[in-house]
Amino acid sequence: MKKLIRNVLLFFTIFLLIAAVFSSFSATNKKSKTVGLEALINQINSEQINQLVVVDNKIHVTLKNGQSEIVQKETTDSLSDLLNNFKVSPTKIAKIKISVKDNSGWNYWLSNVIPFVLPFLLIGVFLYFMMRGLQGANSKAMSFGQSIAKDFNPEEKNKTSFKDVAGAKEAKEELQEIVEFLKFPKKFHNLGARIPRGVLLLGAPGTGKTLLARSVAGEAQVPFFHMSGSEFVEMFVGVGASRVRSLFQKAKKSAPCILFIDEIDAVGRRRGAGLGGSHDEREQTLNQILVEMDGFEPTENIIVIAATNRPDVLDPALLRPGRFDRRVTIDLPDLKDREAILKVHSRHKPLAKEVNLKIVAERTSGFSGADLANILNEAAILAARSDRHEIINPDLFEAIEKVMIGPERKSRVITNQEKKITAYHEAGHALVAHFSPSVDPVHKISIISRGAAGGYTLKVPSEDHHMHTKSEFISEIAVLLGGHLVEKVIFGEVTTGATSDLRRATALARSLVTDYGMSDHLGPRTYGEKEEMIFLGREIHEQRNYSEKIAEKIDEEIFNFIQQAKDKANLIITDHREALEKIVAVLLKQETIEKTEFESIVGPKPTK
Numbered sequence: 162m163k164k165l166i167r168n169v170l171l172f173f174t175i176f177l178l179i180a181a182v183f184s185s186f187s188a189t190n191k192k193s194k195t196v197g198l199e200a201l202i203n204q205i206n207s208e209q210i211n212q213l214v215v216v217d218n219k220i221h222v223t224l225k226n227g228q229s230e231i232v233q234k235e236t237t238d239s240l241s242d243l244l245n246n247f248k249v250s251p252t253k254i255a256k257i258k259i260s261v262k263d264n265s266g267w268n269y270w271l272s273n274v275i276p277f278v279l280p281f282l283l284i285g286v287f288l289y290f291m292m293r294g295l296q297g298a299n300s301k302a303m304s305f306g307q308s309i310a311k312d313f314n315p316e317e318k319n320k321t322s323f324k325d326v327a328g329a330k331e332a333k334e335e336l337q338e339i340v341e342f343l344k345f346p347k348k349f350h351n352l353g354a355r356i357p358r359g360v361l362l363l364g365a366p367g368t369g370k371t372l373l374a375r376s377v378a379g380e381a382q383v384p385f386f387h388m389s390g391s392e393f394v395e396m397f398v399g400v401g402a403s404r405v406r407s408l409f410q411k412a413k414k415s416a417p418c419i420l421f422i423d424e425i426d427a428v429g430r431r432r433g434a435g436l437g438g439s440h441d442e443r444e445q446t447l448n449q450i451l452v453e454m455d456g457f458e459p460t461e462n463i464i465v466i467a468a469t470n471r472p473d474v475l476d477p478a479l480l481r482p483g484r485f486d487r488r489v490t491i492d493l494p495d496l497k498d499r500e501a502i503l504k505v506h507s508r509h510k511p512l513a514k515e516v517n518l519k520i521v522a523e524r525t526s527g528f529s530g531a532d533l534a535n536i537l538n539e540a541a542i543l544a545a546r547s548d549r550h551e552i553i554n555p556d557l558f559e560a561i562e563k564v565m566i567g568p569e570r571k572s573r574v575i576t577n578q579e580k581k582i583t584a585y586h587e588a589g590h591a592l593v594a595h596f597s598p599s600v601d602p603v604h605k606i607s608i609i610s611r612g613a614a615g616g617y618t619l620k621v622p623s624e625d626h627h628m629h630t631k632s633e634f635i636s637e638i639a640v641l642l643g644g645h646l647v648e649k650v651i652f653g654e655v656t657t658g659a660t661s662d663l664r665r666a667t668a669l670a671r672s673l674v675t676d677y678g679m680s681d682h683l684g685p686r687t688y689g690e691k692e693e694m695i696f697l698g699r700e701i702h703e704q705r706n707y708s709e710k711i712a713e714k715i716d717e718e719i720f721n722f723i724q725q726a727k728d729k730a731n732l733i734i735t736d737h738r739e740a741l742e743k744i745v746a747v748l749l750k751q752e753t754i755e756k757t758e759f760e761s762i763v764g765p766k767p768t769k
């Protein structure tokens with residue numbers, strides 16, 4: 162408001178100044194014509210003149226008939242000299258009122274000075290505003306360093322508790338201890354126990370790390386400071402460190418509290434690794450975190466919780482005792498936990514009676530908590546879009562596929578030939594999957610394009626696996642190759658639709674050799690060092706630690722594995738050609754096949 166008034170005043174004065182200049186100009190040029198000296202003399206001689214006013218080098222002439230003129234004269238000559246020179250008779254002069262005006266009046270200055278000063282004045286005003294803008298930016302840059310940590314009031318804003326976190330039993334047990342520390346610090350101090358300073362939450366994205374940290378604060382009823390690692394890294398070097406400092410300062414003031422650093426790998430990467438300039442800033446920030454954590458008084462009741470999904474890249478100094486010495490791993494939820502998470506997130510969503518969340522949980526192996534929350538949300542949106550008041554099974558299944566593969570793209574126009582190729586391709590995957598005992602059962606086949614995929618075959622594990630054998634992997638590769646091979650058998654040549662299948666098959670075969678030690682020829686060792694380097698924003702993995710000769714052997718072995726898988730798949734395809742044709746016929750007719758119908762076509766899945 163004040164600023165507005167000031168601006169208005171400023172523009173008003175500028176306006177006034179300009180108006181004054183113009184008016185003074187127009188005052189001097191008051192429609193008087195300029196005439197020569199001779200004309201003036203003539204007029205004097207013929208007694209037409211009433212008055213002469215000398216202003217500097219101008220003579221303002223007023224004639225008897227009321228007209229006015231201006232006559233230019235030399236500055237050095239006075240009017241009387243001039244009249245003498247022209248021999249004008251004194252009697253004629255005596256009849257004229259002559260006056261000399263001293264031209265130092267306000268008007269004069271204004272009219273002469275303003276035209277020169279005004280541009281400078283305007284430039285000055287412009288500069289002033291610019292400087293002020295700059296100053297604003299500057300002071301903003303300065304305040305970058307001060308904390309922008311958001312603090313939560315335990316009473317009002319943070320009501321998250323362990324009840325909101327489904328499953329994750331072990332993690333909750335570990336963290337329960339932290340809650341105790343925060344609630345009853347005396348109990349531990351009295352026994353001389355050192356309260357842990359840092360807890361590192363490890364887990365895949367979306368497994369509920371942030372949620373857990375928040376719920377610890379909620380359970381203990383303490384303030385929760387939340388900061389993401391990437392927020393520390395700014396364009397100015399040193400800002401990160403000063404942010405850390407002020408964050409810790411703030412936290413110390415409201416101890417006991419929880420200070421949560423999300424995505425700590427953004428600053429806590431192994432120091433000294435990486436090319437490019439940004440690691441300097443990261444290092445300083447990381448150092449500052451370490452310094453602050455070391456500087457805690459033993460009685461200070463602040464617990465730093467950090468979360469990351471890349472524990473492999475963390476600097477070892479972070480993991481040392483006295484820092485993040487507690488590590489809590491959060492796994493992807495298993496069947497039971499998935500059901501529990503679905504229950505938590507369906508609390509405020511009306512589900513139809515027929516909905517069984519267990520079936521949804523069964524179909525979502527490998528999904529994270531965030532994925533599951535997303536599925537329920539998508540299902541609710543689907544239900545709302547078709548104006549239902551309840552979420553029904555098809556909503557949920559559609560949501561699963563949407564989250565898994567991408568949204569359906571019914572509008573994508575495909576030719577009949579493309580449709581046929583897709584049907585054979587997917588039938589190939591499904592057939593090989595079905596007749597490979599170790600591969601998860603086929604749940605659905607579809608030739609409706611979805612996300613980037615032209616069609617898809619959905620396999621759902623009947624139980625959660627944690628370990629895999631070589632033959633399982635070979636079967637898995639065979640399934641991936643199934644689509645490509647059927648295309649070749651039926652059409653004689655292959656399409657680009659199999660590219661991603663082939664890429665995945667090759668990557669899997671390579672892992673068998675280089676990571677899992679499953680090659681008999683190359684022995685039980687790993688090949689290649691996975692190293693973390695950041696160069697131009699790209700992570701360069703794989704450091705070769707083997708010879709050219711071994712590299713050749715690896716390629717050979719990859720080829721062998723793929724060959725084995727190919728033979729396996731080919732065998733299944735030739736053995737079950739009839740079933741293949743049947744599947745394709747149904748697919749072309751109705752575009753999707755569900756598990757039961759599929760099994761009625763191809764027979765029950767052979768067991769191991």
Ligand code: ADP
Binds near residue numbers: 365
């Ligand atoms: P992370 O920090 O591990 O990437 P988040 O804590 O941000 O994951 O989790 C994202 C969302 O997923 C949460 O807001 C929550 O809705 C849901 N979620 C994840 N895990 C669980 C869980 N165990 N129980 C309930 N909801 C969960």
Ligand code: MG
Binds near residue numbers: 371
């Ligand atoms: Mg998170």
Ligand code: ZN
Binds near residue numbers: 645659662
């Ligand atoms: Zn495919």
